[in-house]
Amino acid sequence: MAVIEVEDATFAYGDQPVVEDVSLTVEEGEFLGLVGPNGSGKTTLLGLMIGLRQPDSGSVRLFGEPAGSRETGQRVGYVPQDVAGDERGMPVTVREAVRMGRYPSRPFGRFGDDDHAAVDAALERVGITDLVDRRVGRLSGGQRQRVFIARALAAEADLLALDEPTVGVDAESREAFYDLLGDLNEDGMTIVLIEHDIGVVTTHASEIACLNRELYFHGDPETFVETDALAEAYGGSQSVVHHQH
Ligand SMILES: Nc1ncnc2c1ncn2[C@@H]1O[C@H](COP(=O)(O)OP(=O)(O)OP(=O)(O)O)[C@@H](O)[C@H]1O
Secondary structure: OEEEEEEEEEEEEOOEEEEEEEEEEEEOOOEEEEEOOOOOOHHHHHHHHOOOOOOOEEEEEEOOEEOOOHHHHHOEEEEOOOHHHHHOOOOOEHHHHHHHHHHHHOOOOOOOHHHHHHHHHHHHHOOOHHHOOOEHHHOOHHHHHHHHHHHHHHOOOOEEEEEOOOOOOOHHHHHHHHHHHHHHHHOOOEEEEEOOOHHHHHHHOOEEEEEEOEEEEEEOHHHHHHOOHHHHHOOOOOOOOOOOO
């Protein structure tokens, strides 16, 4: 089943076109790596894919429904860029932050055993049970990203959408973080990941989309490294790509 169906989507900020005629489908269980140069429209396209923005023309369907409805939104765990900025100073504990994932279905805050069990299971799944009473704003970048993932798991999200989640995270934590994403994907979670590091994407993703306003490539990692899509999207130069390995 298709989780995301983007058809001829175009989006501009004012008169600056940022996403042009993009069509792509993300199937259930897929791990899509979204790459492209700085300012190439990746964050904007991700926003279109999960219904945070509406295309100027074309269409986006999420779980078979027009993207942007409350129902489809609840099935998406979104980890935005620079979550540090959002959460710093917020006096919520890790447990409280993860529990927020249950709020949409419990508007009056009446939590039952199943809610507590879901929160505990999510904390355990991402390996942060020892952090439950810590404040989110005081965690390291890598730990904070795990809180966001745990919140999505507690919410029983079917899709994780992550925007450069390991910027500023040390190499060892990065590796552990991507191993976790890989494990979640193996368990059936559909993942869309914006990532600068082509090495990470070709290692972990099952599909790659390369964007520079238009879609330059969409296919499997093996084909991606064999084609010139990357160099073309980057304007003929690969030197701007940060290879980690
Ligand atoms: N809210 C906004 N208003 C106006 N222009 C914007 C807005 N958000 C982004 N842009 C511009 O749109 C273009 C694409 O931005 P976007 O964040 O989607 O790209 P990106 O590929 O995610 O970039 P990066 O890799 O640097 O995060 C950029 O030129 C950016 O300056």
